[in-house]
Amino acid sequence: MTSLEPLICAADDFAVDLTDVRKTYGRKICALQGVNLQVRSGEIFGLLGPNGAGKSTLVKIMMTIVRADRAHGKVLNRSVGDPVALARIGYLPEHHRFPTYLTGRQVVEFSGAMSNVNRPTRKKRASELLDRVGMGGWKDRPLSSYSKGMRQRTGLAAALVNDPQLVVLDEPTDGVDPVGRREIRDLLVGFRDEGRTVLLNSHLLSEIETVCSRVAIMVQGRMVAQGTIDELTASSRRYEIVVEGPAPAWCHECATIQMIPAGQLLAAGVMQESTRLIFLGIDAQRAQPILDRLRSELRTVVAVQTVRESLEDLFMRAVTDPTTGLIFRPGAAT
């Protein structure tokens, strides 16, 4: 794949299958300009994008918090906003504000009652879930005594009390320390292993890269990329050969080879000059003659490795205007 074009999946088992979602705030701010989103059942899906790209608006439309100007498709095989579907979705908004006078247990139970979970079940699940998110010892204390991370964990428990098929999390690790982030990531994997679909909206690319099987990138109200990380970075896959000394002269004549000078620290204050030769494309066979030639010239090959674009590189490529080379300005299109 050589470009960042929107991808519409062909699979038919989607937890979320939305097409042509449009939303304009007022008359000028085009938050969403015909967005397509397909999330397969049972996967962890990451939604990425710079500030104001329309990620939260898209999620809010799914959850009926914002009304779309136009939206086709289904969520859990029901139309958007269908109460039956909403009862099977667990949602944790970004800047959630649970009443601080409630205890963790009361928050989870209230969330369950609002999702029509009967009293015995929600009481049982509240205890189990709070234990699961590591809040077992705090369940009967008011939220006013919780830290930000503890509130996030409680919010996660509240989002799961209705045993949802689809869990929608908007920045779930916001304000959580590294240990807590790791634990939340493990929880997300656990949700997936239980058969739940997770839609994760996050700015933390490393987090998305670690847990998500598929991602989508939004920029200025448009979906610019959607697929597995492998699919989206396939076009950037390449071989890198690091050789000692300057680049061979013949490399300058070969258009498919890029050369980057690199240094290798041998000892304190002693640098070994080396060159990084980059071969675009993923065909290993094409690299063999190059290696043979380098060996025949008695050049020392320091390293040979397959390299591909990181999610951060992909993201930066997505948010860069290819014509000007400048980063798209933040915010929605006007």
Add this chain to the structure above:
Amino acid sequence: MMQTIAIFVAAYRELSARRLFWLALAITLVVVALFACLGINETGVSFLGRTFENPVFNTVTTSPETFYKQLFVTLGVEWWLGLISTLLALVTTCGIVPDLVAPGSIDLLLAKPISRARLFLTKYATGLLFAALQVFVFSAASFVVIGIRGGAWELSLFTAVPIVTIFYSFLFSICALVGVITRSSVASLILTLLAWAVIFTLNFSESMVSGGRIANDLEGKAIEAALANTENPPDEEASEELLSDLERVKEHAPNWKSVHQWLYATKTCLPKTTDTLGLLDRWLIDSSAMPERAEESTRGLRRSFGSRRVKGSSLDKAIRDEQDSHSVWWVLGTSLLFEACVLALATLIFSRRDY
């Protein structure tokens, strides 16, 4: 139903978490305790055993039962529940709707399988819970006091609970509308108080103009009766004065009528806060059991209406009859219609807005 119960339970927890809630209930009980300290005996009114002589209120003219019921309606309901307690309730509950629509809070609720209209109206109803609880505590405590001190176990006192709650709901509907529009507790409180002041002024103006019109009519009738008196006819000078006064009365009559009609029509469209609380007066107090007011007590009122030939008690009775002639439908029905319109507008805004 499960969701409705959950919202009510959460609202109760929210109220009980506020100090003002408990403070208001505590003050309510103190007010009833003071109420219990008041007594009536043959010579007048007593407070903590000390008697203050009063020719109007004593056991000769008024039964203890009527005395306590009158105290309950005038001081308890009109002043305490109708003013101070309502202010406390507004301060306590003005944040309910702005808190509901606050970012981060509304997201959690709208993502649940509940319609926006039902969510908003249920939340609105929880706001009335505070007023209802406060009135219930006051009525129950007053029931005990009147039972013990007045000797009458009057269950009809509890009619104050729905009536005062309805009265409060008129104001709270305005508070909810402003809350939805501005999302600000302070703006909700200030604009509701302003609306209340406007409504009160209009109600007061209408009752004053109505009183003036009645006084003018009675004055005309009294002059005509004096002129037609054949047994004791007025002399020539008195006749001229009577005719002159009659001409003035007839000249003023259309003005009184026209101004009153305008005020009455405007009042019909708005909540009738004073008349709503007045229903309790009408239902709980048997006016025939009330002591006759002394002439002096209404002289100021009569003078203000320019009536010189009408007995104060007659004017009071005529004004009271006029007020009692307003049907319950007119008082409550049109007020509730206003509330329904305000709530419908608030619900529409709440339902159509993006959060």
